[in-house]
Amino acid sequence: MRWRTALSSATAHVVALLLTALYLVPLLYMVMVSLVPTGESTLEIPSRLEWSNYPAALSASDFPLFFLNSVIVAVIASVSQIVLSCMAGYALAKLPVKGANTIMILLIGLLVLPPEIVMVPLFVMANKFPLAGGNDFFGAGGMGLLDTYAGLILPHLASALAIFLMRQFYKDLPDELGQAARVDGASEWRIFLRIYTPLTLPAVAVVTVLTFQSTWNDFLWPLIQVRSNDMRTLQLGLSVFYQENSTQWNLLMAAVILMSIPVMAIFVFGQRFFTDGISAGAVK
Amino acid sequence: MGLERGQRRAGGWLLSPALVALAVTTLVPLAFAAILSFTRYDLLSDPEFAGLDNYIALFTDPRFAQAIGNTLYFAVGQVVIGVVVALLVAMLFNRRLYGGTAMRTLVYLPQAMSYVTVALLWSFLYDPYVGPINQLLRSLGIGQVNFLTDPNLAMPSIMALSLWRNLGYFMIILLAGLKAIPPELPEAAQVDGANWFQRLVYVTVPQLASPLLFVAVTWLMGGLQMFTQSYVMTQGGPVNSTRTIVYDMYESAFLRLDIGKASAIAVLMFLAVLLLAILPRIVAAMRERSAA
Numbered sequence: 001m002r003w004r005t006a007l008s009s010a011t012a013h014v015v016a017l018l019l020t021a022l023y024l025v026p027l028l029y030m031v032m033v034s035l036v037p038t039g040e041s042t043l044e045i046p047s048r049l050e051w052s053n054y055p056a057a058l059s060a061s062d063f064p065l066f067f068l069n070s071v072i073v074a075v076i077a078s079v080s081q082i083v084l085s086c087m088a089g090y091a092l093a094k095l096p097v098k099g100a101n102t103i104m105i106l107l108i109g110l111l112v113l114p115p116e117i118v119m120v121p122l123f124v125m126a127n128k129f130p131l132a133g134g135n136d137f138f139g140a141g142g143m144g145l146l147d148t149y150a151g152l153i154l155p156h157l158a159s160a161l162a163i164f165l166m167r168q169f170y171k172d173l174p175d176e177l178g179q180a181a182r183v184d185g186a187s188e189w190r191i192f193l194r195i196y197t198p199l200t201l202p203a204v205a206v207v208t209v210l211t212f213q214s215t216w217n218d219f220l221w222p223l224i225q226v227r228s229n230d231m232r233t234l235q236l237g238l239s240v241f242y243q244e245n246s247t248q249w250n251l252l253m254a255a256v257i258l259m260s261i262p263v264m265a266i267f268v269f270g271q272r273f274f275t276d277g278i279s280a281g282a283v284k
Numbered sequence: 285m286g287l288e289r290g291q292r293r294a295g296g297w298l299l300s301p302a303l304v305a306l307a308v309t310t311l312v313p314l315a316f317a318a319i320l321s322f323t324r325y326d327l328l329s330d331p332e333f334a335g336l337d338n339y340i341a342l343f344t345d346p347r348f349a350q351a352i353g354n355t356l357y358f359a360v361g362q363v364v365i366g367v368v369v370a371l372l373v374a375m376l377f378n379r380r381l382y383g384g385t386a387m388r389t390l391v392y393l394p395q396a397m398s399y400v401t402v403a404l405l406w407s408f409l410y411d412p413y414v415g416p417i418n419q420l421l422r423s424l425g426i427g428q429v430n431f432l433t434d435p436n437l438a439m440p441s442i443m444a445l446s447l448w449r450n451l452g453y454f455m456i457i458l459l460a461g462l463k464a465i466p467p468e469l470p471e472a473a474q475v476d477g478a479n480w481f482q483r484l485v486y487v488t489v490p491q492l493a494s495p496l497l498f499v500a501v502t503w504l505m506g507g508l509q510m511f512t513q514s515y516v517m518t519q520g521g522p523v524n525s526t527r528t529i530v531y532d533m534y535e536s537a538f539l540r541l542d543i544g545k546a547s548a549i550a551v552l553m554f555l556a557v558l559l560l561a562i563l564p565r566i567v568a569a570m571r572e573r574s575a576a
Contacts, residue, residue, distance in 0.1 A: 012381060013381060016376055016381055027393070029416055030405050042416075043414065043416060090298060091298035096291055112557060113554075114505060117314070117550045120547055125316065157308075163306075188294035192294070219400050219512045223515075223534075239400050249411075249414060252404055253408065256397075256405060260401050267393070
């Protein structure tokens with residue numbers, strides 16, 4: 001029996017190592033190719049590590065500008081979602097709200113709604129937005145919100161998932177906290193801002209990771225609504241760069257690595273909160 | 285009583301900004317898509333009522349039928365393979381392994397990458413001339429495989445990298461489910477003489493029913509939305525073999541300026557997702573009935 005356990009453990013380790021290789025090898029290849037000097041083969045160990053590929057990749061297109069655009073969109077969207085989901089989540093969890101059940105059913109319904117479904121009407125709405133981008137009061141004549149930061153952020157203003165997660169978290173905090181504060185004469189705003197919300201930091205971390213990642217990695221919406229080079233986000237800028245320079249793999253891989261680092265860092269740091277967050281809903 | 289009214293008012297103020305934002309970004313566009321789907325509209329002149337023309341055009345368009353077929357092939361294929369692999373990998377990581385946490389993090393890491401970056405990485409790996417996979421195949425004497433330019437291989441190749449990216453996320457969910465199974469259950473089965481496969485089929489899978497269903501439905505819905513990989517890697521080709529439903533919607537709306545038809549595609553997708561979302565409830569209801 002003992003040697004069988006040892007054998008099965010050894011097999012498990014071999015399988016796990018093979019699986020890990022399936023992930024490690026492509027990622028290491030990506031790093032290696034990003035350091036290959038231009039003109040050298042991507043199939044051999046490079047003769048020297050060309051670190052200047054990274055600054056070269058940045059200056060090969062307007063990547064610093066695209067980076068700034070992505071940061072602006074992801075940060076504003078994250079702030080908006082955190083503020084709105086804390087407010088709405090708290091109200092749904094702790095305050096007597098009319099129609100709370102209906103709103104919860106609506107939120108759960110929106111959880112599964114693929115964002116692609118609303119892209120076309122949202123595009124029309126952004127395009128016909130009154131008095132913006134050269135439009136008249138009836139939304140005719142100009143581009144509306146297309147090709148602006150407001151347009152880029154629009155679909156990410158609020159998310160049902162963020163509200164839902166925050167509501168679950170506030171719900172698990174004891175009601176007695178608020179009742180005691182009310183007896184002491186604290187206002188409703190004070191109870192929300194000073195008593196409950198500071199306790200929700202782990203949930204806010206989850207919402208931040210989710211929002212930042214989904215806006216940072218979004219592709220379809222920037223693709224359809226951005227017209228000018230100056231408004232491109234990183235994902236869009238990279239896909240355009242690839243279409244125009246499909247053979248410069250060393251620069252492409254350097255760009256891929258540079259633009260994946262922010263989300264990967266947030267991901268690894270937030271992993272503990274995050275894995276708890278994503279699995280909680282599925283298992284319960 | 286005054287206290288209760290103060291709470292109601294605070295609740296209203298706290299809730300309404302989020303509801304307005306959700307209405308503007310999802311509910312209104314959804315209703316708007318339904319309206320636009322009955323019109324002929326090119327963004328330049330006013331929309332004209334077109335009845336069911338857009339839907340009829342879609343149902344009689346062989347290219348749209350092909351897009352549905354491609355999307356289902358991609359989504360169902362990815363889910364069927366993916367759920368089995370994710371379960372096996374979760375069971376592997378549920379054991380005590382040296383370096384298990386590090387390996388799990390690595391499998392999970394591509395989840396943070398965008399589809400654009402993953403698609404670029406794999407375009408390189410698949411490349412017939414400079415990519416390492418073909419180099420390996422050449423050295424094994426198999427010869428060049430055109431992963432992305434062979435109509436029979438393009439979609440399975442995209443499926444493979446999508447699986448590679450998404451496996452970690454779904455594996456983590458199943459792993460959490462596995463950890464929630466009381467260890468007495470598989471142990472008792474083992475004492476009773478059940479082998480590894482019998483324990484999997486009769487103990488683990490029934491105990492994991494709800495996480496498995498969640499993973500399958502979520503993954504399937506994700507698969508139905510596939511667009512970026514096709515757009516970046518193959519532009520829907522070769523010979524339309526990687527054109528998906530969203531790709532068709534994108535082309536109709538933004539390359540052919542047929543907003544009505546694109547909206548009709550969005551409405552059909554919405555109905556399909558709605559059906560999928562209530563499917564677990566139907567399954568649960570049927571199971572209750574058969575148990576009663």
